[in-house]
Amino acid sequence: xxxxxxxxxxxxxxxxxxxxPAVLADRMGFLLKHAQLxxxxxxxxxxxxxxxxxxxxxxxxxxxxxxxxxxxxxxxxLQVDRTTMVAxxxxxxxRGLVERKRDPLDRRGHQVTITKKGxxxxxxxxxxxxxxxxxxxxxxxxxEQHQFRALLARxxxxxDRRSS
Amino acid sequence: xxxxxxxxxxxxxxxxxxxxPAVLADRMGFLLKHAQLxxxxxxxxxxxxxxxxxxxxxxxxxxxxxxxxxxxxxxxxLQVDRTTMVAxxxxxxxRGLVERKRDPLDRRGHQVTITKKGxxxxxxxxxxxxxxxxxxxxxxxxxEQHQFRALLARxxxxxDRRSS
DNA sequence: TATTGTTATACTCTATAACTATA
DNA sequence: TATAGTTATAGAGTATAACAATA
Numbered sequence: 001x002x003x004x005x006x007x008x009x010x011x012x013x014x015x016x017x018x019x020x021p022a023v024l025a026d027r028m029g030f031l032l033k034h035a036q037l038x039x040x041x042x043x044x045x046x047x048x049x050x051x052x053x054x055x056x057x058x059x060x061x062x063x064x065x066x067x068x069x070x071x072x073x074x075x076x077x078l079q080v081d082r083t084t085m086v087a088x089x090x091x092x093x094x095r096g097l098v099e100r101k102r103d104p105l106d107r108r109g110h111q112v113t114i115t116k117k118g119x120x121x122x123x124x125x126x127x128x129x130x131x132x133x134x135x136x137x138x139x140x141x142x143x144e145q146h147q148f149r150a151l152l153a154r155x156x157x158x159x160d161r162r163s164s
Numbered sequence: 165x166x167x168x169x170x171x172x173x174x175x176x177x178x179x180x181x182x183x184x185p186a187v188l189a190d191r192m193g194f195l196l197k198h199a200q201l202x203x204x205x206x207x208x209x210x211x212x213x214x215x216x217x218x219x220x221x222x223x224x225x226x227x228x229x230x231x232x233x234x235x236x237x238x239x240x241x242l243q244v245d246r247t248t249m250v251a252x253x254x255x256x257x258x259r260g261l262v263e264r265k266r267d268p269l270d271r272r273g274h275q276v277t278i279t280k281k282g283x284x285x286x287x288x289x290x291x292x293x294x295x296x297x298x299x300x301x302x303x304x305x306x307x308e309q310h311q312f313r314a315l316l317a318r319x320x321x322x323x324d325r326r327s328s
Numbered sequence: 329t330a331t332t333g334t335t336a337t338a339c340t341c342t343a344t345a346a347c348t349a350t351a
Numbered sequence: 352t353a354t355a356g357t358t359a360t361a362g363a364g365t366a367t368a369a370c371a372a373t374a
Contacts, residue, residue, distance in 0.1 A: 020321055021226050021229070021230065021241050021242070022229065023225045023226060023228070023229045024222055024225065024226070025317070025321065026313070026317065027293070027297075028203055028296075028297045028300060028301075028313075029203060029204075029207060029218045029222075029293075030222070030320075031313075031316045031317055031320045031321075032196070032199055032200045032203055032316070032320075033200065034320040034321060035196055035316055035319050035320040036196045036197065036200060038319065038320065038322060039192055039193060039196055040193075043193060054193045058188055058191075058193075058194070061187045061188065062185050062187060062188070064187070065185070065186065065187045066185065070332075070333095071332075071333065072331080072332060072333080077185050078185070080365090081365065081366060081367090082332080082333075082334090083333090083334080083335085083365080083366075083367085084364085084365060084366080085333095086333065086334060086335090087364095087365090103332095106331095106332085106373080106374075107332095107372080107373060107374085108331060108332045108333075108372065108373045108374065109331085109332055109333080109373095110332075110333070129191070129193075132192075133191075133192045136192060136319065137192075137319070139318050139319060139322055140315060140318065140319070144315055147311060147315065148312070148315040148316070148319070149190070149192075149195075151304060151308055151311065151312040151315070152195045152196070152199055152312070152316075153189070153190065153195055154303050154304060155199050155202065155300065155301070155303060155304065155312070156194075156195045156196075156197075156198040156199040156202065157184055157189065157195075157198060158202065158303055234355075234356095235355070235356070236354085236355060236356085244342090245342065245343060245344090246355080246356075246357090247342080247343070247344085247356090247357080247358085248341085248342060248343080249356095250356065250357060250358090251341095251342090264356095267355095270350080270351075270354090270355085271349080271350060271351085271355095272349065272350045272351065272354060272355045272356075273350095273354085273355050273356080274355075274356070
């Protein structure tokens with residue numbers, strides 16, 4: 001084993017939260033932050049056995065569906081800096097989940113390809129992530145879960161229509 | 165003017181996102197992250213004129229409702245490390261929004277008090293934050309906004325009942 | 329000159345460890 | 352010995368700038 005990934009964090013000092021301050025309890029900023037924290041608290045340990053975190057999994061999943069791709073294309077798709085993508089692809093390559101090959105047509109670029117091992121790991125990691133989502137949504141009824149997902153999707157990804 | 169706060173960030177390189185990759189578009193991790201990014205993109209510039217960010221505002225609001233308090237108590241309430249709270253209170257004090265006074269009864273501690281200026285700024289900043297929340301929720305109908313807020317609150321703050 | 333990938337570097341955020349002063 | 356606050360420091364994470372190879 002190698003990487004601590006995002007090992008510990010969220011420490012500060014002591015105990016188990018107690019009730020949140022009333023002033024903050026209905027603020028969007030607070031709610032979104034804590035929903036994300038709770039999801040990560042579920043997802044991180046679930047992915048740990050694969051030595052992956054959410055970002056690495058995203059890159060891997062993207063490569064599986066959008067085929068071999070240049071790093072530049074990957075960073076564009078994931079809205080991540082080129083230099084950050086270097087580190088992400090490095091991490092996946094060290095784990096043997098992807099390979100870099102020079103593009104023979106344009107030798108400036110590297111085609112990044114998912115390996116067979118990468119495909120297997122991806123499949124298992126996605127299954128684990130599905131389970132994590134179910135755990136996260138567990139406080140809601142089935143109907144509410146679907147409602148929440150749909151509403152959140154509309155708030156997260158807003159078509160940014162500027163004039164026409 | 166002084167502090168860059170969290171000046172720029174979210175840069176990477178170029179353009180305006182385009183459609184998100186389909187593999188990620190219905191993943192909780194992706195949706196929660198991007199919802200938060202979108203909210204921050206609205207809230208940050210709204211608070212910038214007050215030289216505040218969300219965390220500083222949270223401390224200020226907490227002090228207004230929970231009265232003068234020790235830093236130790238504030239960090240406990242906000243689930244933030246003691247050393248982080250030092251920096252937060254420093255920032256608020258430099259802006260003249262709070263004051264530190266030694267507790268005469270226990271001279272180890274500082275009672276942190278909101279100033280008159282702090283109260284005024286808080287009031288305006290909260291109004292601006294309300295507007296930011298409305299902007300954020302604008303893609304939804306009135307009913308949907310209430311639904312979303314209620315569902316999110318249940319997912320964000322989960323009573324962690326362990327046995328009985 | 330522009331572009332892909334890379335390295336070196338810097339900056340932000342936040343935690344741990346160690347120190348001061350009180351108790 | 353323990354606690355409140357502080358400082359120094361280190362570790363993630365991620366950006367900008369500069370460089371090599373290629374176009």
